[in-house]
Amino acid sequence: MTTTHPAVHTPSEDPEYAGNLRRATLASSIGSALEYFDFALYGLSTALIFNVLFFPQGNPGMATVAAFATFGVGFLARPFGGLFFGILGDKLGRKWVLVATIVLMGGASTAIGLLPTYAAVGIWAPILLVLMRLLQGFGAGAEQAGATVLMAEYAPVRRRGYFSALPFIGIQAGTVLAALVFAGISALPKDQLMSWGWRVPFLCSFVLILLALFIRMRLRETPTFVELEKHEQIADHPFREIFGHGLPGVIVGIGLRMAENGGSYMFQTLGLAFFVAVVGPDADKSLLTWGVSLGSLIGVFSVPFTGHLSDRFGRRTVYRFGAVFMLAYAFPAWWLLSLGNPFLAIGVIAVGIGVAVNSMLGPQCAMLPELFGNRHRYLGVAMAREISAVLAGGLAGVLGAYLLAVSGNNWILLATYMAVLALITTASTFLAPETLRRDLTRVDDAVKVSREESGDGVDATTVSILAVRP
Numbered sequence: 001m002t003t004t005h006p007a008v009h010t011p012s013e014d015p016e017y018a019g020n021l022r023r024a025t026l027a028s029s030i031g032s033a034l035e036y037f038d039f040a041l042y043g044l045s046t047a048l049i050f051n052v053l054f055f056p057q058g059n060p061g062m063a064t065v066a067a068f069a070t071f072g073v074g075f076l077a078r079p080f081g082g083l084f085f086g087i088l089g090d091k092l093g094r095k096w097v098l099v100a101t102i103v104l105m106g107g108a109s110t111a112i113g114l115l116p117t118y119a120a121v122g123i124w125a126p127i128l129l130v131l132m133r134l135l136q137g138f139g140a141g142a143e144q145a146g147a148t149v150l151m152a153e154y155a156p157v158r159r160r161g162y163f164s165a166l167p168f169i170g171i172q173a174g175t176v177l178a179a180l181v182f183a184g185i186s187a188l189p190k191d192q193l194m195s196w197g198w199r200v201p202f203l204c205s206f207v208l209i210l211l212a213l214f215i216r217m218r219l220r221e222t223p224t225f226v227e228l229e230k231h232e233q234i235a236d237h238p239f240r241e242i243f244g245h246g247l248p249g250v251i252v253g254i255g256l257r258m259a260e261n262g263g264s265y266m267f268q269t270l271g272l273a274f275f276v277a278v279v280g281p282d283a284d285k286s287l288l289t290w291g292v293s294l295g296s297l298i299g300v301f302s303v304p305f306t307g308h309l310s311d312r313f314g315r316r317t318v319y320r321f322g323a324v325f326m327l328a329y330a331f332p333a334w335w336l337l338s339l340g341n342p343f344l345a346i347g348v349i350a351v352g353i354g355v356a357v358n359s360m361l362g363p364q365c366a367m368l369p370e371l372f373g374n375r376h377r378y379l380g381v382a383m384a385r386e387i388s389a390v391l392a393g394g395l396a397g398v399l400g401a402y403l404l405a406v407s408g409n410n411w412i413l414l415a416t417y418m419a420v421l422a423l424i425t426t427a428s429t430f431l432a433p434e435t436l437r438r439d440l441t442r443v444d445d446a447v448k449v450s451r452e453e454s455g456d457g458v459d460a461t462t463v464s465i466l467a468v469r470p
Contacts, residue, residue, distance in 0.1 A: 020154065020219075020220050021154050021155070021163070023215060023218060023219050023220075024150055024151055024154040024167075024219060024222075025151065025163070025166050025167055026215050027098065027147075027150070027212065027215045027216045027219050028147035028148075028150055028151050028167030028170065029166070029167040029168075029169060029170035029173075030170060030208060030211055030212040030215060031098065031101075031102050031143050031144075031146075031147050031167075031170070031212050031216075032143075032144065032147055032167055032168060032170030032171045032174060033170035033171070033173045033174035033177070033208065034102065034105065034106055034109075034174060034205060034208040034209065034212060035105060035140050035143050035144060035171075035174065036170070036171045036172075036174035036175050036178070037174035037175070037177050037178045037201075037205065037208070038105070038106075038109040038136065038174075038178075038202070038205060039074070039140070040174065040175045040178035040179065040268060040292070041178040041181065041182060041201050041202070042071060042074070042112075042133075043071060043265065043268050043269040044178065044179065044182045044268070044269070044272065044289060044292075045182070045198060046067045046068055046070075046071045046269060046273075048186075048272075048276075049193070049194070049198045050067045050070065050129070051066070051067035052194065053117040053118060053119075053125075053194060053198075054067065054070075054115075054117060054118050054125045054126050054129050055067060055118060055126055056118065065398070065401045065402060065405060066126070068269070068273075068398050068400075068401040069398050070126065070129055070130050070133055071133070071269070071394075071398075072394040072395065072398045073130050073133045073134060073137070074133040074134070074136055074137035074140070074394075075137060075386075075389050075390045075393055075394025075395075076134075076137065076390055076394060077133070077134045077135075077136075077137030077138045077141065078137045078138070078140055078141035078386040078389050078390065078394075079141060079383065079386040079387050079389075079390060080138060080141065081101075081137060081138035081139055081140065081141025081142050081386070082141035082142050082145055082379075082382030082383055082385065082386035083141075083239070083379070083382070083383065084138075084141075084142070085097050085100065085101055085139075085141065085142030085146070085382070086142055086145060086238070086242075086378050086379030086380075086381075086382035086383065087238050087239055087379055088100075089142065089145075089146060089149070089378030089379070089382075090234070090235055090238040090375065090376050090377065090378045090379050091234060091235065091238065093221045093222075093225050094146055094149060094150050094153070094221065094222050094225060094378065095216065095219050095220070095221050095222075097142060097146055097378070098143070098146045098147070098150065098216055098219075099213065099216050099217065100139075101139045101140070101142050101143040101146060102139070102143065102209060102212045102213060102216065103139075103209065103213070104135060104138065104139030105135075105136055105139030105140045105143055106139075106205050106206070106208065106209035106212070107135075107209070108132045108133075108135035108136040108139065109132075109136055109202055109205040110202060110203060110205045110206045110209070111132050112129070112132045112133075112136075112202045113199040113200070113201070113202030113203035113205075114199070114203070115128050115129060115132065116128070141382065141386045142378075142382050144385060145378060145381040145382035145385050145386070146378065146382075147167050147170075148164070148365055148368055148369055148381055148385075149222075149369050149377055149378050149381055150222060151163060151164045151166070151167050151365065152164045152365070152366050152369035152370065152440065153222035153223060153224040153225070153369070153377075153440055154222055154223070155366070157437055157439075158311065158437065159308075159311055160311065160366045160370075160437070161307040161308060161309075161310035161311040161315070161362070161363060161365070161366045161436075162304055162307045162308040162311055163307075164307060164365035164366040164369070165303050165304045165306070165307025165308075165361075165362050165363075165365045165366070166304055166307075167365075168303050168304075168361060168362075168365055169299075169300050169303060169304065171296075171299070171303075171361070172296040172297070172299035172300045172303065172358075173296075173300070175268070175292060175293075175295075175296040175299075175353075176292075176293050176296040176297060178201070178292075179289040179290070179292040179293040179296070180289075180293060181200075181201045181204075182201070182289050183289045183290065183293075185197040185198060185200065185201065186289070224374050224377075224440045224441055225374075227374070227441050228374055228375065233374070233375060233443060234375070235375040235376055238375065238376040238378075238379045239379065241375060241376045242372075242376045242379045242380050242383060245373075245376075245445060245448065246372060246373070246376050246379075246380050246445050248445065248447040248448060249371040249372050249380055249384070249445045249446065249447045249448075250380060250383045250384050250387070252371065252384075252428055252431050252432045252447055253368055253371055253380070253381070253383075253384025253385070253388070254384055254387050254388040254391065255388075255424055255425060255427065255428030255431065256319065256360075256364065256367070256368075256384075256388075256425055256428045256429065256432060257364070257384065257385060257388035257389070257392060257425070258388055258391065258392045258421045258424040258425050258428075259322075259323050259326050259327075259356075259357075259360060259392075259418075259421045259422040259424065259425035259426075260322070260357055260360040260361055260364060260425065261388055261389055261392040261393040262391075262392030262393055262395075262396050262418070262421040263326050263352065263356060263357050263418060263421060263422070264353065264357045264393065265392075265393040265396040266396045266400060266414070266417075266418055267291075267292070267295070267349050267352040267353050267357070268292055268349075268353070269396070269400075270396060270400040270401070270404075270414065271291070271337060271345070271348075271349050271352075272289070273400075273401060273404065274334075274337055274338075274400075274404060274409065274411070274414065275337060275340070275342075275345050277404055277409045278337070278338055278340045278409055279340045279342075290346050291345060291346035291347070291348070291349030291350050291353075292349060292350075292353065294346065294349075294350035294354070295349055295350040295351070295352065295353025295354040295357075295358075296353060296354070297354070298350060298351075298353070298354025298355065298358070299353065299354050299357075299358040299361075302354055302355060302358040302359060302362065303358045303361055303362045303365075304362065305362065306318050306322070306358065306359050306361075306362025306363055307362040307363060307365055307366065308362075309362070309363075310362065310363035310366065310367070310436070311436070314434050314436050315363045315366065315367040315370070315432075315434060315435055315436055316363075316367075316429050316432055316434050318359065318362065318363040319359075319360055319363045319364065319367065319425075319429050319432075320426060320429040321359055322355075322356060322357070322358075322359030322360035322361075322362075322363075323360060323422050323425040323426040323429060324422075324426055325355065325356050325359060326352075326356040326357070326360075326418065326421075326422040326425075327419055327422035327423060327426060329351070329352065329356050330415045330416075330418040330419040330422060331412075331415040331419065333348045333351075333352055333415070333418075334411040334412070334414050334415035334418070335411055335415070336348045337349075337411065338409075338411040360425065366435075367432070367435055368381045368384060368385070369381055369440065370435030370436075370438045370440070370446060371384075371432070371433075371435060371445060371446050371447060372445055372446075373442055373443040373444050373445050374440060374441055374442060374443050375443050377440070380445075392421060396417075399417070400414060400417065403417070432447070433446045433447055
């Protein structure tokens with residue numbers, strides 16, 4: 001198949017292109033910051049605040065499991081949001097879908113700060129919390145996929161890994177901000193924290209919504225979607241395409257995300273819950289959140305750096321390094337957490353997030369969009385991201401909290417769980433084709449093309465196993 005590669009722009013050569021690239025980076029970064037600020041804040045609050053305020057306290061252990069279940073509910077809504085908005089993104093364009101998702105996601109997050117507690121309205125408290133989490137997850141289901149696609153389609157081809165990773169500094173910034181804010185409110189007297197202090201960070205989400213909206217309304221549509229419109233190639237039925245032609249790419253994408261997404265939420269939420277369970281109620285809860293902050297600060301550098309490395313050495317090579325690192329790190333990490341030393345725990349969580357997780361996130365930013373053809377790229381990335389978010393991130397809290405409750409806080413079970421996620425992702429890097437510098441105007445998927453067309457990719461046997469015939 002012959003394809004025409006679009007002109008390779010560089011910001012220094014084309015001022016208009018440079019301006020659009022800056023706006024795309026800002027639009028994606030602020031959305032990522034808001035999403036991960038809300039999700040990290042919710043995760044940190046789950047084991048310490050929501051389990052007390054929104055659920056009956058007859059059995060504190062089960063109240064914590066129930067609180068983590070509401071955390072997981074947000075993940076259950078994400079594939080449906082990804083499906084709904086992904087179809088719109090492939091039919092109407094990337095820009096307006098990103099405007100809609102930021103309003104829905106941010107509005108639900110702000111509303112959480114206004115909810116009544118169990119003591120005030122009884123069973124309605126967890127019901128309303130679940131509803132807000134569903135709306136938050138529905139919007140978030142397409143937000144990160146949209147940011148990923150937007151930047152990959154705007155980025156210069158030879159530096160796509162680096163530029164695609166830049167907005168994901170917003171993930172680190174949002175996580176750092178959530179951890180810092182949570183550490184700050186945790187320092188409040190307990191009665192103030194439980195009465196009004198926990199509400200303030202959620203209400204502050206409104207500021208990020210306004211900023212993101214201002215930037216996104218000024219954003220232009222991506223060059224690759226413009227190409228689709230110009231040649232009248234927009235898919236009439238992206239859903240049918242992605243679960244027919246594009247299913248192999250979705251499966252590979254899910255596998256690639258298992259360790260990155262699951263590991264991230266295990267370190268951020270279960271690490272704190274496990275540490276508190278080991279040390280007891282006198283544990284310094286605010287101190288451990290510095291591990292999340294430090295890991296995210298490392299990520300500010302490690303995410304774009306590994307994105308840059310993927311431009312030089314290939315997406316799969318760098319991705320595989322992160323997965324193998326997490327595999328080797330799982331058992332030492334959870335054993336060190338089991339010792340109950342807060343300073344060791346800070347270091348363990350920081351390395352887990354900053355190195356293990358983010359070494360996969362860096363190359364992933366360009367790799368997922370490169371797996372899919374132009375006609376169903378938004379939907380493909382959304383499905384790969386959000387189905388894996390349910391299977392990995394959503395289950396991490398619920399299953400991990402359950403394992404802690406039934407095993408008497410046995411660290412080996414949590415380490416084994418993380419190692420399994422890392423093994424799945426490591427195996428997936430051998431099934432994925434090398435997508436470096438792929439032409440994003442192509443309408444075919446990387447997983448389905450031959451070895452010669454996709455570069456150093458999967459061999460013919462693997463393609464024949466993965467391919468789903470139209």
